[in-house]
Amino acid sequence: MATTNFPKIQGGGSLILAWQVRGRxxxxxxxxxxxxxxxxxxxxxxxxxxxxxxxxxxxxxxxxxxxxxxxxxxxxxxxxxxxxxxxxxxxxxxxxxxxxxxxxxxxxxxxxxxxxxxxxxxxxxxxxxGSVYRDGPLQIMVSTNGNGPRMAALTRRWIGKRLPKNAGRAIVRVGMLRKKLRSVAPAPTEGEKRMKWMTEVCTKWSLEDFCEMSEEDMDKVLTYYAPNEVPSLKEVRGEEETEPEVFDYSFGWWI
Structure with missing residues (x-):
């Protein structure tokens, strides 16, 4: 049976695009x-x-x-x-x-x-x-579709305060990693694999991980591309993964 669990249509919005007007x-x-x-x-x-x-x-x-x-x-x-x-x-x-x-x-x-x-x-x-948050290449636009520009500004400030201070730098680093990956695997036949591997890296790593990523980390993570593996930042740095401690009530008093 075909699924019908698709996203709900919410009319009344705008088609938000990043319109390229360079040189126009x-x-x-x-x-x-x-x-x-x-x-x-x-x-x-x-x-x-x-x-x-x-x-x-x-x-x-x-x-x-x-x-x-x-x-x-x-x-x-x-x-x-x-x-x-x-x-x-x-x-x-x-x-x-x-x-x-x-x-x-x-x-x-x-x-x-x-x-x-x-x-x-x-x-x-x-x-x-809209009201735009800007940090280097990172741009986040908040739109109220003409209903309340001041509310858009308030929402944008709320978002901006909760992002890491160097989130823009993280985006720059991801761009550098993609360019390095193209030099490692330049063949057109590698295109699908490159895209899938980068997607998996961006899924596995947190924004904070990318904020911390150094150029040395980039070079190391690229060594995992050939075997098609996606390491964590700790694995790249040779650090041990730590499991969160869970209190199992094996000592002390509890009710």
Whole structure:
């Protein structure tokens, strides 16, 4: 009999993706505090950012980005022609205090099939910004699907406080281990075995183990790949595995 024990569908969510925008043009309309956050997120993702806003509307952070040349600045209000560049913007983010103008931006983007985000107007957003915890390559996004941005920030802080301080370093180490593994077993025919072995290592080892892993540990654990074995960190270091002590009531008084 076929099983029906599948995950329950929970409608009303978003498709949360890690959108790769490296080297792609992104248009930000506005220059205030919200725009500053959008710009920083895009620059962190190595996008090519253009800001459309009169100079008088730039806050100190956005003005600094313009002055240092990390963004292109168009010193005037938005015009529809800003969407018809070659190449066109991959994404548009509008953060201006003008509901009518914002809605017009959304409609123009929709007609051109350009994904857009209109700040503080959830129905006119093709995508939302969540609250992001960042530690090196480690990124964790919390989204409330437009219901409560402050709650997303509270949840993100709660998660961040409970992660090891060097969790980002652990991710870097895993990336290094994968690269070393490719040099040990470069053949295309090894692909399936490599993936399965790395998956088993990541399943057996804890996040704390990866935080502690040194480059010497990496070289040693790779010696277990050929026989297709997955050692613990203690085995790699030649340390004895200790079993937890269990009180069996063999002495003392108990009730």
């Amino acid at each position: 043009p992104i248009l930000v309309i506005g220059g205030g505090d919200v725009a500053a956050g959008r710009i920083l997120n895009c620059l962190d993702a190595d996008a090519i950012v253009t800001v459309v806003c009169p100079s008088s509307g730039l806050n100190p952070e956005v003005a600094h980005r313009v002055a240092t040349g990390v963004v292109t600045h168009i010193d005037r209000p938005f015009e529809v022609a800003d969407l018809d560049t070659t190449p066109p913007p991959s994404l548009v983010m509008c953060a201006v205090d003008d509901p009518v103008a914002s809605s017009q931006v959304y409609k123009e983007c929709q007609s051109r099939r350009i994904p857009s985000n209109i700040a503080d107007v959830p129905p006119e957003c093709d995508f939302y910004f």
